Amino acid sequence: MWGTWSGESAAFFAFAALMLGGAGVMLSLKRIVHMVLAMAAVFLGLAGMFVLLEAEFVALVQVLIYAGAVSILMVFGIMMTGRKALEQAPPRRLHEAASGGVALLLFAVLFYAIRSTELPEPGGRPAAADNTLAIGQQLYTAHVIAFELISVLLTVAFIGAIVIARKEA
Incomplete structure (x- = not known):
């Protein structure tokens, strides 16, 4: 390697x-x-x-x-x-030490899981085609209403957060 x-x-x-x-x-x-x-x-x-x-x-x-x-x-x-x-905010030494311990434990578990997993040999399936065009066509044809509604919802939520933050200030 x-x-x-x-x-x-x-x-x-x-x-x-x-x-x-x-x-x-x-x-x-x-x-x-x-x-x-x-x-x-x-x-x-x-x-x-x-x-x-x-x-x-x-x-x-x-x-x-x-x-x-x-x-x-x-x-x-x-x-x-x-x-x-x-x-x-006061320093939180106990929280930092506990977070570090949990991170090390998570690393050890992931390291063991990755090392003990047997992966299949490469070459079993063909290379994926470029699907960006297909995603774009589906997004702007079949799902255009949902796409636009989500954008309006996110805009309203952002404006609402600004209004709430300005009232508290």
Whole structure:
């Protein structure tokens, strides 16, 4: 494995480093807006992983929804909440230690499950065709009403959240 080095391997390790680095930086930062930017880097690295898996549509959705909309929504939510309540929170050492222990336990369980699972040999099924066109055709023909209703519902919910936040301020 280590003897053959390809562009795909280099891209995998670059995206993995971006994701792990972004997650580590996010946990070490103190300002919430900077944390959201680090989380956006993790989302972009995950989108790159989806591109390596030849799931271009999922990668595009990952960038549009998570790296874009969720990050912006979090920034708006942070801007509308009280900063003093966030800055005056006491340190929670017991919670941090318990979270670290649970994370290590989860890692051990996943590591054991992955190492003990026997995977089938590759080549059993044909390569998937590009289905982005089929998804788009279904979304904008058979499911266009549901698509538009969801967009209106999300817009109304966002406006309602702004109105509620402004009344409390």
